[in-house]
Amino acid sequence: MAEKKVKKEKIPRQPMPEQEPDVRRRNFKEVPLGYSKELAMKEAERCIQCKKPTCVSGCPVSIDIPAFIKLIKEGEFTKSVRKIWEKNGLPAVCGRVCPQEDQCEGVCILAKKGEPVAIGNLERFVADLEREQGSGELPPKAKPTGKRVAVVGSGPSGLTVAGDLTLKGHDVTIFEAFHKPGGVLVYGIPEFRLPKEIVFSEVNFLERLGAKLECNTVVGRIVSIDELLEQGYDAVYIGVGAGLPRFMNIPGENLIGIYSANEYLTRSNLMKAYLFPEYDTPIAKGKNVAVFGAGNVAMDSARTAMRLGADVVRIVYRRSREEMPARAAEIHHAGEEGIEFYLLTAPTKFIGDENGRITGMECLKMELGEPDESGRRRPVPIKGSEFQLECDMAVIAVGAGSNPLLTQSTEGLELNRWGYVITDPETGKTTKKGVWAGGDIVTGSATVILAMGAGRAASDSIHQYLTWGW
């Protein structure tokens, strides 16, 4: 009904209001401020409600995008968020952090001729509204099955499994190594991009549903997977992420002031070092900072350094702008905040003073050669192009690997040559009976929504197992 009445005057994509770059580069408050109801409804009107919506095929968890957008247009916000929940338990998170330009929005029909519908912004809007003003009413839950499930790791993947299986009536306990739940959403992604309150409210929701949470529990140390199975857990899900920092293995890497991104971001986000000395954990406040890599992790590190008071922050990346893997929005925001990009540049060694503190580095200029296995053009060093760059702090954000602490202490769990857990891609079943895995510990560093998708597939399979057998 409503769509018939809309006369085809072209509405432009509604930008989300943001903090000004000059202001936000020195504070940790969230950058985009969210849609008002009016803006959201106006943006929702832009969706032409395709009969065969391409956007849905771009969403790894196949949210019924036209349906939830239509409900926004009609002002049915609660119904809209419930529509999303059918497929995605963390819309406030995904609306903020999904690489929409490569997923739903990248294939929205409107993207062909102009700007796609702001699907991520709309998803965020209804989720925020529900969290802030919703009834908080719990969805109906199946009656208790008497089956117990252990979920190891409380990142997006583990949280998805816990939510799904709790709703299906199973008795779920999440075991988390850190003192706070949320995985990368809490220790990695900064407050200015994903307020921690959102993650805690999602976890709180799970606990209200009846899932149990045990923090400070490093599985593989205090308890093993086999012991969990012996203690009467009927199934175990491994969602421990890709928690191993990768270094560059160049001379001088252990100088003071050189951080892995994991350490730098954990100090700042999880330990709240940006509030030092109100919080006790210290963090270096570099004036002249170099960040290596160009993914989301690098952007987050660079923007954190700027907020901690740096004069100069440089992203040093060995390929060119086209190859930068970060979300478009992050690169754009970083640029606006004054982060400089040193492209086609690779460090060869770090230089320090007599106290072992970093003072600079030596770099090489690169040019792009033939494409490599990843399909991206391989950077090749230019002979004789060495030059020095000063810096008093550096963050290495060139990727992560698989942390062996749990996986290598678990017998019967087969790993690939990079140490990631081998699973059946359809079901998430590992080679060990009763044990599933998913998220970054299976795929290597990927995205929040893929980790959630893997969790969803595994929870379906676990449910089937608990009902019918392996």
Added chain:
Amino acid sequence: MFEILKRQEMADGTVVLNEISAPLIAKKAKPGQFVILKANETGERIPLTMAEADPKKGIITIIYQIVGKSTALFKSLQVGDKFQDIIGPLGKPTHLEKMGTVVCVGGGTGVAVMHPITRGLKEVGNNVIAIIGARTKDLLILEDKMAAASHELHVCTDDGSYGHHGFVTDVLKEVLEKEDVKLVVGIGPVPMMKFVCKVTEQFKVKTLVSLNAIMVDGTGMCGCCRVSVGGKTQFACVDGPEFDGHDVDFEELMQRLQAYTAEEAAAYGKYKGECKLA
């Protein structure tokens, strides 16, 4: 959970012992392993070795020296108070094996870390010679326990106020000259461990040290605790904390321990000020 059941000041109040209720950790803890503790919401994650673990009673014991804000905050906790978070057991346990004669050298609060290892080495059948030291008599800890955990105990003080006048390394040298020693374990301040290794190198005796690198997570996830051992980067929290001392780059470790000197001094100063006001 994590309630303090017993509290005792040692070494003139510069060292504190806490017995803490932590049944699951106590059940799994082995000599050489550590825990990470966080006192409260704003607290820092601080690694401390378990000086004792009683699986039956569900209790772990920590013994720590007051060196800065966080350990001062720990000291302020009384019996009945709770640590908000304790994570563990972390790190690789000490490899305990019957070898013959072994020497355990502990300096300062390192004696606390040394004690369960010493006892473990004795329990598996070694002839254990222990050497413990402190700057002065009042700072010496765990003498009785170390005597019970070893076959032969030497005590040293730097100022000669008690026992042998001099450093633990002097006594170590004498022992190495007399006995056929299969292994030396040295735990204490970094300079002490460095000198222990210098001595044992001359005698070509394998030497284990326990490295107290600065840590955050303690699970190999952040790389903060990296140390150079035999020219390779290792993570003290998962690859250690014990390493072959002859391969350790002590200079680098000493420098890295200074990473936050300015911030630590500021935090401790502020805390002392607040305590005076309170």
